[in-house]
Amino acid sequence: MADVEHTIGLLLGTEDDWPRAFESLLRRLGTVTAADGRTHRTRPVRVTIEPFNLRDKPQHELVIDRLAYWYYHPREWLKKIALMDGVYLLNSPFTFQSMEKHAAYCAMMRLGLKVPETVLVPFKNPLDNSRWAYTAARYNEPFDLEATAASIGYPLYMKPYDGGAWVGVSKIRNVDELHAAYDASGERLMHLQASVEDYDVFARSLTIGPETMVMRFRPDQPMHTRYEVDHHFLSADAGDEVVTISRLVNAFFRWEFNSCESLVRGDDVHPIDYANACPDVALTSLHYYFPWAMTALLRWTVFCVVTGRRMRLDTDLAGYFAVADDPDRSYQEKLAGYRELADRYFEVDRYREFCDEHLSDVDEIVYDWVTSEEFRSLLRETVRATYPVHEHEKFLAHFGGLIDAWIRDQGR
Incomplete structure (x- = not known):
């Protein structure tokens, strides 16, 4: 039977370390023989951003997306290839709005999980929209921020409803900190969420x-x-x-x-x-x-x-x-x-x-790769690209020691 080749697209932003690792491991894996007796080879391709006709057929069978959560052009391409071409995506672009935290909170509360008490509060500052003043004047109800926070209880957290990487997150211990954080939130929509104190x-x-x-x-x-x-x-x-x-x-x-x-x-x-x-x-x-x-x-x-x-x-x-x-x-x-x-x-x-x-040989393939000079070269290049020159030696020793610990723990 003829070999089958599969193409995995990597839709990337600024990262280069794990894509290089993934590409190297796919090469080392080589072919896989499936239950039907055919051999399958998988190749990675980095996706480029360019105009696309909605009837174009993509070369990819699967795409790992690390970009479209903020870059709208490739997000629309992902929607197109999922709807029209059956391309497999690790994260659905159709539930991206739930990545803004709010819908995810609602869903898991609906399922009975122990999500801390959470309130969504209106914008502090007007949005850049010509209709905002009219709508706000007619429909926005005045609200008591202090009373809202008190209903949750101190301490609590103010956090952007669409946040990431801890940007804009503040721990609020009293009324003064509450107003300072809300004033600083500007046009960001914020949640107030109860703090889980004395966690283990x-x-x-x-x-x-x-x-x-x-x-x-x-x-x-x-x-x-x-x-x-x-x-x-x-x-x-x-x-x-x-x-x-x-x-x-x-x-x-x-x-x-x-x-x-x-x-x-x-x-x-x-x-x-x-x-x-x-x-x-x-x-x-x-x-x-x-x-x-x-x-x-x-x-x-x-x-x-x-x-x-x-x-x-x-x-x-x-x-x-x-x-x-x-x-x-x-x-x-x-x-x-x-x-x-x-x-x-x-x-x-x-x-x-x-x-x-x-x-069954993947664990061995990964072990051989981690213990190879190819991996150490990747580690050195990543450290040099991430930290200032005077910290290179310190971080090479730090990460090298942690990787050596992983190697020892594999028991080989």
Whole structure:
């Protein structure tokens, strides 16, 4: 039988470290023999931005998008290739508005998750729209910001409804800080959200397809030390709940490359941010966990193109709401129901079987790559591109040590 070649498009912004890693690993993987006996080879292509005819046929079978959450031209191209050409996208462009946090909060509250109390407040300053003054004068109700905050309770957070990378987030401890943060918000639409005080741990989970890595996160630290290498920081029950919530969010919105932040107090898991169109996978952020991320991305994308997995544009929310509205189910039973729906969406059993039969050498391929001079060269170039010259030696030692720890932990 003839070989089959699949093309994976990389729609990128400023990042270059993980794309180079992914491209290298695809080359090292070579061909995969599927159940039908045919051999499949997958090649990565970086997508360029240019005019496109709506009837043009794309060369890609799958696209990893890291750009369209803010760059509208490629977003419209993604919508076109999903609607007209059946191209598989790891994150649906049709639920991007939910990446603005608000709809994601609403959806998970609707499903009964322990999202902190949240209020959306109007803009502080007028929008640049000629109709704003008329509409505001006629329909905007005066409101008491202090009373609204008091109804939530101090301390609380003011955070942009469409935020990212912690930009514009303020912890509010009193009335003075409340007014100062609101005055500074300008034309940004803001949430007020209750603070989860005295939490035990901040967990950040990265999910790629049906695989999830839960990491201990320290948001007050510099980026290169925020992810702490700790394999036993959650109880089994709390860890399982974080994984379930992460996969539930992704299956619900048809996102397959996303991160989730949760505050864990005892065995109570409070998701606070779980809509990230461009989750952090930088080598200098993930360090120890970077090989896992590349392994998961390689396995999931190859599985999708080789098995011909079709993208689901419909969100099929009724099944999730049926679980949420069942009065006879406890919270834990509802989580189990959501996990079942999410696992069904991601075809977990089929995926595991495929990986066992056709991608069993991927772990070895990644290990050989991480221990190669090619990887060390990538690490050196990434550090030099990220940090000033006088810090190169320090960060090469820092990240090199963390990667060496990962290598030792593989037990080879």
